[in-house]
Amino acid sequence: MERRQQEAAMEAVLFAMGESVEIGKLAEVIEEDEDTARQIINEMKEKWEKEGRGVSIAEFEDSFQMCTRGDMYEYLIKVASTPRKYVLTDTLLETLSIIAYKQPVTKLDIERIRGVNCDHAVNRLIEFELVTELGRMDAPGRPLLFGTTEQFLRSFGVKSLEELPELNEMKLEEFKVEAEEEASLQLHL
Incomplete structure (x- = not known):
């Protein structure tokens, strides 16, 4: 050929x-x-x-x-209907970031990092096709494992997960403290 x-x-x-x-x-x-x-x-x-x-x-x-x-x-857009856009709230972005950097990850792991329930956020990310179920962990209860999709790479303009910026450990701790403060504020409301 x-x-x-x-x-x-x-x-x-x-x-x-x-x-x-x-x-x-x-x-x-x-x-x-x-x-x-x-x-x-x-x-x-x-x-x-x-x-x-x-x-x-x-x-x-x-x-x-x-x-x-x-x-x-x-x-x-002159000939096609405008595609549906989704809005990534801070909560969704935080959850997506955790999944992207920690995958494969369980909901429990995400909740430990964020300090709050993540069911809604994970379900929305699945709906937006940015996250998918990767299988089940070989552990008691066999929790679902989540990871990012090709649509995630496409949406964020990267070829692979290796192109994601490196996480600064101090910044990660700041995020954790902020999430814990947010969770405690919600408990007091």
Whole structure:
């Protein structure tokens, strides 16, 4: 298969799938190894960016997805209904941060860190497709484990969890104290 045909095949797959495709699957499609497939995808990304095309290729962990460039949103809303936006409150952001940095994590672990019940926050994050159930912990009661999703990476513009900023231990302690103060204030109300 010649290079142009490989690019066309990967472009067709990414377009048709509408979601991310693992690099291994793309390599199978073009009958090459993963490194070659990754090199071709990266060349396509560069070429598309240079040409100023309306779509780009986003990378998430070891997967790739064709998506609309962010600066094209104003054109999209002229023909499509405005997508539903979700609001991440401070509570949801705190809960999401804990899950992102501690995953896989149980609700009990989140509640220990925040100092308050997290059922509603976790359920909302699942509804927003930012968090998912990863399975159950092998412990008494077999509590559910939670982690972030590919939608989380997409929403926050990172390729992998390794790109998240490092946590400052002092800041983490400050958050814990704030959460405990918030919890005690709620108890006194």
